[in-house]
Amino acid sequence: MGPDLGPGSPAPRASIVVPVFNEGANIAAFCRRALEIFPADAEILIAYDFDGDDTLPALAALSDEQRPRGLRLVKNDLGRGVRYAIEAGMRAAHSPVVVVSMADLSDDYAKLEEMIRRATAGAAVVVASRYSKGGAQHGGPWLKGQLSRAAGVSLHYLAGLPTRDPTNSFKAYRKDFLDRTPIESPAGFCLALELTAKAHFAGERVEEIPAEWWDRTAGESRFQLRKWLPLYLRWYFWAIRMRWSRRRSTS
Numbered sequence: 001m002g003p004d005l006g007p008g009s010p011a012p013r014a015s016i017v018v019p020v021f022n023e024g025a026n027i028a029a030f031c032r033r034a035l036e037i038f039p040a041d042a043e044i045l046i047a048y049d050f051d052g053d054d055t056l057p058a059l060a061a062l063s064d065e066q067r068p069r070g071l072r073l074v075k076n077d078l079g080r081g082v083r084y085a086i087e088a089g090m091r092a093a094h095s096p097v098v099v100v101s102m103a104d105l106s107d108d109y110a111k112l113e114e115m116i117r118r119a120t121a122g123a124a125v126v127v128a129s130r131y132s133k134g135g136a137q138h139g140g141p142w143l144k145g146q147l148s149r150a151a152g153v154s155l156h157y158l159a160g161l162p163t164r165d166p167t168n169s170f171k172a173y174r175k176d177f178l179d180r181t182p183i184e185s186p187a188g189f190c191l192a193l194e195l196t197a198k199a200h201f202a203g204e205r206v207e208e209i210p211a212e213w214w215d216r217t218a219g220e221s222r223f224q225l226r227k228w229l230p231l232y233l234r235w236y237f238w239a240i241r242m243r244w245s246r247r248r249s250t251s
Contacts, residue, residue, distance in 0.1 A: 012043040012070060014097040014116045014172070017089030019047045019082045023103040024054035030103045031059075034068045037109045039116065043070040046103075047089035049080055055103070083187050086169075090178050096120065099172045100192070107170040108211035115172035115209065124204035125196050126172040128211035129165035139215030147229075151193075151236055159197070159239035163208040166196040167232065170211065177204060188228035190235060197239040201246075 016038065020027070027046075034044060048055060059067065076088040090098050097119040101107045108128055115126045130137045131152050137145055152164045169192045181198055185191040200206045 012041055012095045013120070014039060014042040014099055014112075015089075015093030015095040015175075016042050016044045016099045016101055016112075017047060017086060017093065018044060018101055018103050019076075019085035019089065020053060020055040020103050021049065021082065021085075022054045024058035026104050027055050027058045028062060028066070029105060031062060031067055031071075033105060033109060034071075035066075037112070038068060039113060040069070042099075042112075042116075043072060043094060044068055045072050045074045045089040045092055047074045047076055047085040047092075049076050049085060051075075081187055082189060083183075083185055083191055086189075086191065087183055090173075090175075093175060096175050097172055098175050098178060100169050102169065106214050108213065111209055111211045118207050118209070119172040119174050122174075122205055123172075123207045124174050124177040124199040124202075125206045127163040127165055127196065127206065127208040128168060128170040129163055129208040130168060130211060130213050131164040132208055132210045134210030135165070136212045138212065140213070151232065155197075155236065155239055159243040161196065161200055161239060162206045163196065165208065166193045168192060168211075168213070170213075171196070185231055185235070188231060190228060190231040193232060193235045197235055197242070201239070201242045 038044065046055065046059070074089050074092045076085040078084040078088050086100055097116050099112065099115060101109070111128050115128060118126045129135045131149050148167050152166055155161045155166055156164045169189045171192060173195065177199060181195060183191050183194065185194050196206055
């Protein structure tokens with residue numbers, strides 16, 4: 001399903017990494033949406049942890065016409081969990097731009113082209129922002145949403161991050177930036193905040209565009225707020241310390 005590119009094959013313009021965990025209830029609808037709106041010259045990397053994931057038989061049941069061209073399966077052999085599934089997909093990408101998105105139809109896929117264009121033009125990270133003017137969040141756990149908004153807006157002012165939504169996983173990255181930037185977060189989706197902060201303080205361009213987000217209507221979210229909050233706080237305070245230590249060093 002989606003063989004690796006052979007010698008002489010043109011590289012895709014973008015690689016869209018989609019980590020999955022039992023997304024069998026969503027994957028057919030995801031593929032329909034991808035066929036409608038994803039760039040035709042993008043590859044889609046479905047990154048999964050284990051062979052018993054119900055996403056796999058649901059994908060296999062689709063006809064060739066129902067599956068987007070360029071769809072590839074990537075088995076995560078780096079470590080269990082979404083954090084490593086995302087990195088496994090990033091490493092397997094064949095293009096100069098890598099986008100991380102979800103299979104639950106929560107992300108604003110209409111923004112993909114602009115995100116890819118901005119990363120191609122030199123931005124290390126392009127954030128699809130729920131909290132900038134024109135963005136919106138529809139549904140989802142109230143506390144999670146409030147904490148995410150508060151973290152993003154406060155980091156914008158306290159740490160100088162040029163986005164109000166650094167925790168959103170729906171981002172485009174330049175592949176060369178990813179290749180030279182180690183990911184230290186041990187679990188969850190915290191790498192999105194980590195990579196955004198690292199890019200900014202490395203002097204790379206971080207840009208944002210307004211986007212909408214919708215809560216999933218099928219399947220089960222694997223987000224674990226209580227378990228992952230300390231990991232987010234690590235990078236939250238790291239970014240603030242970096243901002244103020246630099247200010248002191250130049251004063």
